[in-house]
Amino acid sequence: MIQSLTAEKLTVQRGSRRLVENLSFTVKAGQALSLEGANGAGKTSLLRLIAGLLPAGAGSVTLHEGDTEISEPEERGKYVGWLGHHDALKASFTVSEQLAFFSKLYGREGDEIALLGQVGLSRQAELPCRYLSAGQRRRLALARLLASRRPLWLLDEPFAALDTVGKALVARLIALHCGEGGLVIAATHESLGLSNETLRLGNAVLKL
Amino acid sequence: MNFDLSPYGAFIWPAYAVSALLLGGLTLWAMARWRAVKAKLATLEKT
Amino acid sequence: MFDWLFRYANPARFMGLSGALLPWLWSAALLTLATALYLGFSAPPDYQQGRTVLILFIHVPAAIMATNVYACMVVASLFSLINRHILADVAARTAAPLGAIFTLLALITGSLWGKPMWGTWWVWDGRLTSTLVQFFLYLGYIALWNAIEDETRAARICAVLALVGAVNIPIIKFSVDWWATLHQGESIMSGNLAGPFLVPFLVMMLFYMLLFVCLWLTRIRTLILERRLRSLMGAA
Amino acid sequence: MTPFLALLTRDLRLSVREGGGAVLALGFFALVATLVPLGVGPDLNLLAKMGGGILWVGAALAALLSLDRLFQADYEDGSLDLIALSPLSLEGAAFAKIAAHWLSTGLPLTLLSPILSVFFGLSGSAVIALTMSLAIGTPAVSAVGAIGASLTLSLRRGGLILPLIVLPLLVPAVMFGAGMVLEAQTGLTNGAVGFLAAFSLAASLLSPFVAAQGVRLNLAG
Known part of the structure; x- marks a missing residue:
């Protein structure tokens, strides 16, 4: 810590x-x-x-x-847990795929579903990112920030x-x-x- | 029916095999996609 | 004049109608396939080509479908541009991969027929070359569809490409024929299917058409449901 | 799964889904192989002589086509910052991206080449030599291209500059690669395989370090 x-x-x-x-x-x-x-x-x-x-x-x-x-x-x-200007989302990836990739990249896997619930994206889990609104994209970025579990x-x-x-x-x-x-x-x-x-x-x- | 294709078996069988593979694969893929979207819709409409 | 068509172009109505038709169409496709295979393998060897006519039974329908599917795509694209109807967009989009597969099959089976008959897998003959170009047109169309994120915009833009292709295909065909005769002189395409070969060929042709209609309808239905799914999932 | 594999599999998935990678490169390669005979004429003897060189140039250009997006797409949408802050070093990330690019572009191009060599009437041994040379040489294209991609990742017209700076560096790969086909056709051996393999190996091992430095400089800019 x-x-x-x-x-x-x-x-x-x-x-x-x-x-x-x-x-x-x-x-x-x-x-x-x-x-x-x-x-x-x-x-x-x-x-x-x-x-x-x-x-x-x-x-x-x-x-x-x-x-x-x-x-x-x-x-x-x-x-560092980073939340930049850009949302770093790929249009063809679904919300859960996108989050799972970053969890794996940061060497932390497991609680993606709970994280999506925490930011209010459970319903969109299987939706490709191209169909997300700007606010929803931001929420996904927040879930990723949580997933990184950086201090x-x-x-x-x-x-x-x-x-x-x-x-x-x-x-x-x-x-x-x-x-x-x-x-x-x-x-x-x-x-x-x-x-x-x-x-x-x-x-x-x-x-x- | 006569399955003796000599001397051209080496060309006729692959032609039928490739056709069966591509068209069959296309059919299976299309059906799988259809079933997948149907199933997802069913689970979502339930909630 | 297309009033009758638009009555069925309502997606809900389309889903109902196509859902009722599909089981019958699939059964008919299976039946014609079995018949065509039985008749084809029972046909006597040709005095010139031996039993390679068996390849022509599947090659020629594939080649015919390669152009017919493109025609379907062009008609759908026209409706998409003029009437801006969602069903036309989806129809045009889903036809392309099917057409590409038929074209690829025509090329592969043609090559497998050409090797024993002409002694070479490939010649730069007019018909072969223009079929190859047609395959690339399909690929370009599919690539463009996938590259544009907004679906409605993609539909309009790709419709234009499909129409340009429709205008250009005869020109390509002509130029390639002119080029091949200029360089080569020998035009080789013996498609004289007569007598005992005509019936199995026609039945197989029917199968290809039925299969295409079944796959096309299935794909259109899938894409319509995917849209509904996305709106349910809260797409923006 | 390790961060390295996570990035590798993501890039592979992206190349299949978003028309940027595999399919476009294959289409471009096939079109080059179609247009050249249409320009030169259908004389298969003449085409067989040129086939190796044309197919090698076509494959190199096709691989470069998708290379400009290697880092650029991730740079533009902010993914590259997150990758830079991940447990994976930038060198590791560059290597993962090069590997993914080769698997999604170089390898499919190699597998397509025997089919396209039919258009040029290449003999059996020449087809084998061509396929082998592409299998050995295309990693070098991905690796050297990645250096160019890392240097141009923040440029608006990077896609145009990239071939200009990368193609000169790829001269050895094209020469030895096409040379292997010529050796198979003429029966004379000059050891092109050895040179090609050495070049490819050196490029693959060194380029992640150079590319990572390029990414670093651009992220700091």
Whole structure:
């Protein structure tokens, strides 16, 4: 289990453009951090950097697990539950096939049916993804996030395309994950529904 | 009926075999798909 | 003028009618198959081709179906474009794989007949070449259908392709004939089925047609039910 | 099931279901084998002489046809991020994708080639040589192509650039592959099998590492 994530003097750089400079923050187990900022402020890039997909321009991101420190980008990625902009669905795969593939890819199999129930997709289990609405696609992405059973959730606009019921579901899942000692960092325009603290840096706003 | 096809048996039998295989396979596949969709519909309409 | 047709083009009505007809059609198909096989294998050897006429009994119907199915597909595509009817969309779509299989069979059985008769598996003869091109047309049509995600859009777009193919097939046939005669001179296709061969051939032809109708109806019915299934599963 | 097998089987399923893979490549290959005789003329002796080379070029082009989507499709819909964060290393993922591409494209092309060689009137020994050369050589096409696919995965017109950068790299495969057919026809042996096998093996072993690096660079971009 991860105790905390520390970012120290981070520079987020995309291509030759510097988006964020000298950013430091800490997220402890059970906490949710919401990232706010205008479009293009570097929220997505920061999430990608934390996931280890984007190399840091300067500074470091470290995960603390017991006495071990994990800062190698690819190692960090193995702790990340990712919910990106895109839903990563294949049109010809059914909902259950799609989820089963990712469970196997993440080396965790078994409870796909329960997960689909949890996000309200039981009825669509045998439906090819091409017939899903945007909200249903998002719910499937959420089921996949749960299936990964990773401690550090990185969520890019987790409320996008969801109705009120869906948004409540996301908030509940985040609270549940934090309750189990997980960490959440989410780029969002809306409140995560948890007690937040604000931290301003450059044109990006960080709330903890 | 006369099944002595010499000297052309090596061509006639494969021709019939391939036809039987493709057309038979097509029929079985079509029926299987039909049954599968019927069964799924039955279970869904029950709930 | 097509009023009578549209009365049956309602999917529910179609399901009822085709469901009632199919058992009879399947029985008729089985009966003609048995008869055709019995008559075919009882036919005497041809003085020139020996018993390879047995291949022609299944080759020629397959080749005829290869073009007939395409004609069915074109008619369905026309209805799909003009009347925008869901049943026409499904009919056109389901005909293509069946036509492709018949064309493939025509090519394979033709090759198996050609080897002992002409001494070669393949010649670039006009009829063979245009059949091969026809097979590719079917494949392209199927590939396009599968590549377009929205079904209604796929139906319209593929209908256009089917019609273009219908216009182009005679041109292809002509150009290939012209090309083959230009290069080769010898046109080889002896299809003179006479006397004792005519009846088994006709019965087999009937079987192929019945089989096609049975498979076509089954596939259309399956796709209609799949749509219903999807809406029940909450498709958006 | 291991993550590696999960990715391999998913890619195989996708290639069968979404018209992107196996069937399109086979159709393209068959069309090349049809159009060339229509252009050259039905002289089977002449066609037999050219058959090996034409079929090899046709097979290489057909395999490249579906290669541009190897990483691109997963990149566009976000699957590639999830794969990169999975327990599977990017090298392993690249190898799984190359293997799946070969199984869904190279292998079917190889199996189709004896049928298409009928169009060219190839002799029995030449048909065997062609099939064998494709069996040995097509892994190299998938492997080298995967490098190109990883480099162009974020490009809009990647499908056009890919053949341009990959085909020059495939010169040895086409030369030794068609060379094996020529050897069977002329009876002279120059050891094309050995060169082809060595090239294919080296490409298959090295390319996952290069392709993984290409994917890494594009994900960071």
